[in-house]
Amino acid sequence: MLNPSLDISRVRAISIDLDDTLWPIWPTITRAETVLLDWLTHxxxxxxxxxSNTEALRAIRNQMVTLRPxxxxxxxxxxxxxxxxxxxQAGDEPALAEPAFDLFFAERQRVELFDDxxxxxxxxxxxxxxxxxxNGNADVHRIGIGHYFRASISASVFGIAKPDVRIFHAAADAAQVQPHEVLHVGDDATLDAQGALDAGMxxxxxxxxxxxxxHGALPHATVDSLTALCKLMA
Structure with a gap:
């Protein structure tokens, strides 16, 4: 699906999502939760x-969305x-949350990138x-892909998440271009594509x-892979 309004000549910078765009996220999270559970066991x-299982750990993490909005x-x-x-809740030392999270976070950075x-x-x-x-907390430098990026902006640090236009505008600022000169790439129709459209990208x-x-207005292009994106941009 190609929208005729796509104007590659206007593109002066790229912003790109990470989780599920450059690698599959849930195998990574599942593995990190397994490592965390093993650490807790000891x-x-x-x-x-x-x-007693990763599903229970994930459920309490999801519960925090309500408890700590x-x-x-x-x-x-x-x-x-x-x-x-x-x-x-279990009566263990709450301060153990710090080393436990550090272990989880390190494992969370061990992603397996898509082949392309x-x-x-x-x-x-x-x-x-x-x-x-x-919107995630991947560290491109710890993953080993930091050299590809002019900057990396995460909602965890910026304090505002996609699809809010302000985080998209921050990406344009980091690239030292105007929002309309940015092409945003991502897998999520709402958080990525619609958010970028709303931001003027x-x-x-x-x-x-x-x-x-x-949604209503189409993205400027839809592709089924990163390789197809490169062919589109060639």
Missing amino acids: HAPATAALF DLKSDLSAMRRESIRFALT AHDTLAFLSARYPVVALS QAVWINTANHPWP
Whole structure:
């Protein structure tokens, strides 16, 4: 699906989502939760017994969305406080939340990039300043892809999450261009594509599962892979 309004000649910078755009996120989170549970088994056995599987750990993390709405844009703080809450409920030492989170966070950075991610980032960064723009808490430098990016902006640090136009405008500022000169790339129809459109950017929606577009105005292009994005931009 190609919208005739796509104007590649107008593009002076790229902003790109991370989770589920450059790598699949849920295998990474599941593995990190497994490592966390194993650590709790040895260091906080009462918590490990009370929350005896990764589903239970994820459920209490999701519960924190209701308990601490002030942390909704900071996934690191949300996860840390969910661990602290679990420890407290089980009667273990709440201060163990810090080393437990550090372990989880380190494992969360061990992502497996899609096969065409490196080639895509190399292609884009050779032509434009590229800014990572994520609601997640991935660290592009710890992952080993930081050299492709002019800047990396996360909702956890910025304090505002996509689809709010302010985080998109921050990406344009980081690239030292105007919003209309940015092409945003991401997998989420609402958070990425619609958010970018609302911010005055051009948008490419990576739709690997062939979902129907759920909004009104179309993104400027829809592709089914990062490789297809490079062909579009060539």
